Amino acid sequence: MPILELNDVHAYYGHIHALKGVSLSVEEGEIVTLIGANGAGKSTTLRTISGLLRPRLGSIRFQGQRIDGLPPHRVAALRIGHAPEGRRVFPRMTVRENLEMGAFLQSDPAALRQGLERVFTLFPRLQERERQAAGTLSGGEQQMLAIGRALMSQPRILLLDEPSMGLAPTLVELIFDIIVDINRQGTAILLVEQNAHMALSIAHRGYVIQTGQIILSDTAEGLQRNELVRRAYLGEESALAG
Amino acid sequence: MDQLIQTLLFGLSNGFVIALIALGYTLVYGIIQLINFAHGEIYMIGSFMALTVITTAGVSWTDPVGARLVVIVLALMAAMLFAGSINFLVDRVAYRRLRRAPRLAPLITAIGFSFVLQNIGIWWKGARPLQFPALLPPTNILTDWLHLDTTITFSIPMLFVMVVTVPLLLLLRWFVRNTRLGKAMRATAQDRDAAALMGIDVNRTISLTFLLGGLMAGAAGLINGLYNNQVVFNMGFFAGLMAFTAAVLGGIGNLTGAVLGGIFLGLVGALSDSYLQAQWTPAIVFAVLVLVIVFKPSGLLGEQVADRA
Ligand SMILES: Nc1ncnc2c1ncn2[C@@H]1O[C@H](COP(=O)(O)OP(=O)(O)O)[C@@H](O)[C@H]1O
Ligand SMILES: [Mg+2]
Numbered sequence: 069m070p071i072l073e074l075n076d077v078h079a080y081y082g083h084i085h086a087l088k089g090v091s092l093s094v095e096e097g098e099i100v101t102l103i104g105a106n107g108a109g110k111s112t113t114l115r116t117i118s119g120l121l122r123p124r125l126g127s128i129r130f131q132g133q134r135i136d137g138l139p140p141h142r143v144a145a146l147r148i149g150h151a152p153e154g155r156r157v158f159p160r161m162t163v164r165e166n167l168e169m170g171a172f173l174q175s176d177p178a179a180l181r182q183g184l185e186r187v188f189t190l191f192p193r194l195q196e197r198e199r200q201a202a203g204t205l206s207g208g209e210q211q212m213l214a215i216g217r218a219l220m221s222q223p224r225i226l227l228l229d230e231p232s233m234g235l236a237p238t239l240v241e242l243i244f245d246i247i248v249d250i251n252r253q254g255t256a257i258l259l260v261e262q263n264a265h266m267a268l269s270i271a272h273r274g275y276v277i278q279t280g281q282i283i284l285s286d287t288a289e290g291l292q293r294n295e296l297v298r299r300a301y302l303g304e305e306s307a308l309a310g
Numbered sequence: 311m312d313q314l315i316q317t318l319l320f321g322l323s324n325g326f327v328i329a330l331i332a333l334g335y336t337l338v339y340g341i342i343q344l345i346n347f348a349h350g351e352i353y354m355i356g357s358f359m360a361l362t363v364i365t366t367a368g369v370s371w372t373d374p375v376g377a378r379l380v381v382i383v384l385a386l387m388a389a390m391l392f393a394g395s396i397n398f399l400v401d402r403v404a405y406r407r408l409r410r411a412p413r414l415a416p417l418i419t420a421i422g423f424s425f426v427l428q429n430i431g432i433w434w435k436g437a438r439p440l441q442f443p444a445l446l447p448p449t450n451i452l453t454d455w456l457h458l459d460t461t462i463t464f465s466i467p468m469l470f471v472m473v474v475t476v477p478l479l480l481l482l483r484w485f486v487r488n489t490r491l492g493k494a495m496r497a498t499a500q501d502r503d504a505a506a507l508m509g510i511d512v513n514r515t516i517s518l519t520f521l522l523g524g525l526m527a528g529a530a531g532l533i534n535g536l537y538n539n540q541v542v543f544n545m546g547f548f549a550g551l552m553a554f555t556a557a558v559l560g561g562i563g564n565l566t567g568a569v570l571g572g573i574f575l576g577l578v579g580a581l582s583d584s585y586l587q588a589q590w591t592p593a594i595v596f597a598v599l600v601l602v603i604v605f606k607p608s609g610l611l612g613e614q615v616a617d618r619a
Binding site (some may be wrong): 172 | 504506
């Protein structure tokens with residue numbers, strides 16, 4: 069049984085039909101990536117899983133249990149972590165407080181301490197900035213904080229929305245190395261990226277989404293070899309144009 | 311000199327009442343960016359509830375101190391709980407449905423509810439101003455208790471305003487800064503979706519915010535009744551405008567700012583009352599509002615930081 073399974077999910081923003089029957093699954097222990105152009109529906113897919121958006125049709129199952137239609141705080145309570153697009157840290161709270169918010173549903177102080185330890189081990193930079201307001205961090209530090217905050221709930225699956233966005237290449241590599249670490253520690257990951265190259269280099273499997281529909285699904289190697297993916301998402305269109 | 315000190319003492323007492331009401335504006339604005347135009351009426355409803363408790367208990371200033379204190383405490387609790395509940399209910403039945411609507415929709419709804427609540431006030435206690443029993447003696451603490459040789463009055467009602475208000479302000483500040491629910495409020499104010507992803511029940515948190523704002527307004531209702539000894543169904547209008555101005559002055563969304571703004575306006579109002587004429591006071595208060603909006607729209611302490619308790 070997959071840890072997460074979407075079946076024919078449709079979602080709307082008012083009259084805009086943003087997801088037109090998305091089906092995908094993530095198995096325990098996997099890194100699955102969802103790649104696609106700007107506006108394809110990647111973030112909408114994650115927002116729908118988290119309950120920020122209600123699907124109008126279709127089902128979403130987490131460990132076999134239907135979660136579509138649950139409000140976001142109930143989805144979070146099932147330990148589905150989500151580091152949203154644009155980081156969305158709490159700007160006027162300190163780094164420490166942001167991390168504590170990530171553990172909002174943890175009543176056990178020992179679990180909170182362990183969570184902090186884990187995050188500070190993965191991101192030593194955050195420990196140096198512990199007392200600083202999150203709004204004053206650099207983009208890369210905010211991304212670390214967004215991921216760290218999502219880890220504080222000890223998620224069974226982590227939804228990551230464009231963790232590489234706006235970061236220098238060396239930072240992107242650092243973040244992706246850490247994503248692999250997190251996965252090796254046993255957390256399944258659904259990784260949304262426009263940077264298909266990086267995403268496919270760490271993922272086990274991937275899906276390609278275009279205008280709200282999944283148009284391709286394969287192993288990461290399969291997608292890396294796929295002609296359409298190479299042209300449209302791995303930046304090789306110049307060869308064709310020339 | 312004595313007149314100035316006296317004026318400032320009056321201003322301070324009024325300022326504390328304004329501050330309590332201003333907190334309700336700033337809390338709600340901080341979390342859902344709604345200027346709750348019905349908030350002044352919540353204060354009026356609170357003062358009516360306090361009056362009902364006191365008249366039902368049938369105490370007056372001739373009764374023993376102990377009996378009066380018990381009734382005052384009961385009236386305070388009833389006014390706070392009632393005003394808090396009404397504020398909570400209005401959000402539940404009206405504003406919550408409009409959470410995703412354009413901002414103008416809840417704003418107009420709030421104006422509508424201010425009329426509804428005023429009419430409930432008329433139905434409850436009539437349209438004419440009512441006497442609020444003077445349960446606190448006008449004793450001047452400086453001359454009567456401390457035997458100081460001064461013309462300045464610092465009366466028991468003035469002391470009462472401070473003794474009740476200051477702990478409430480500190481308690482609210484502590485709550486928002488340190489408790490789990492307070493942190494949920496701050497997180498929701500800063501980023502509602504991100505807060506929901508943390509497992510915070512956003513709707514419940516917003517309800518709590520209305521409840522807290524209403525509790526403070528209810529307390530202001532009782533305090534003002536015992537201090538100024540008069541209530542009327544439309545008292546929330548001007549008090550609300552003063553408090554709203556105070557909240558804008560301090561930076562709407564900012565708790566400390568609202569309190570300082572309230573005290574500042576109380577002082578300005580008292581200075582204008584005693585050195586100009588009382589009828590100039592509203593003009594001066596709104597001149598302050600206009601000046602702030604023109605020159606420092608984010609307020610003196612900065613905008614939208616209900617979280618910066
Ligand atoms: N809040 C919104 N209101 C209306 N339309 C939206 C909103 N968010 C996204 N959309 C639309 O939904 C589609 C999918 O958007 P999104 O999921 O953000 O794409 P991606 O994350 O793949 O870049 C786009 O056409 C976008 O314009
Ligand atoms: Mg996106």
